[in-house]
Amino acid sequence: MPPFERFYAEVGGEIFAFLARRLGRARAEDAFQETFLRALRAYPRLEHGRHLRAWAYTIASRVAIDAARADARVAIPADEPVATDSRPAYAELEHLAAELPPTERAAVVLRYGYDLDYADIGAALGSSAEAARQAASSGVRRLRRKELHA
């Protein structure tokens, strides 16, 4: 594993930009801190440092979703029932996609679990938007084949 300092220095700026696009600049600040605190907590459990950028985007996406949910809860009047879905989309997908090759898996989870566009997924994977689109669709094809054979 590379020193956390190096990982943070490499991806901090683009993760902040990503969160600012999703949440607006003001709310991006708390989300940024939360993202990298979560990353620090999980860092010792990583087995290698090969997909750290995509990993950072996954955490940031989850934090952004949590932030949006928290806002939604605040906006709902207290006397209305709050709908809770038991398992969020990204958790379902991360489970399903667990056996895909790493790039396809990241592309599928970021696209369909976190609703990132291909430009952001390309950034997460260190590739072009087009390559990200291809990785996602090839991942989806592979998942379908797996489903047919199951």
Add this chain to the structure above:
Amino acid sequence: MTVPTDLDARFRAAAAAEGLLDVATAVHETPIGPLLLAVTPAGLCKIAFDADADAEEERLARRHGARILRSPKAVDPVRRELDDYFEGRRRDFDVRLDLRSVGDFGRAVLDELARVPYGSTTTYGALAARAGRPRAARAVGTVMNRNPVPIVLPCHRVVGSSGSLVGYGGGLDRKQALLRLEGVSL
């Protein structure tokens, strides 16, 4: 886009405050040049002169864990004591030390080194004798050379038996400057 400076500082401080770091580092300006300081939860583990921060962090990460981050606030107690020392307001250091990287003989020598008073000098041979190995002056020299926390453990106070300064990890100019600061006449 770069991370806003205050946000960056806040994150680095929060990471340390939540106890999530294996090592916190900072570069601290002193009258003898910038020092790289590194602190683990057990204490101060490194003071480096003229450090290549990236390379030093790689080494520290291998030894103490990969969660290493520049977090000046976490290193504040050390920085304050060093400032006091350089301004002549402090003679002894109180910060806890993490010397896990040092072997048994090295530890015995460094323990004795810690007892050499401010403003005085001793010799490699005398230190070897006090560590129970009177003939190991040369090995003591090696321990001094590898001292992970110079200044705080005062290897600058160890000189040759003829009174010559002999050597110093940070360069002889710095050894001289530290001894002068402590009022030792050279």
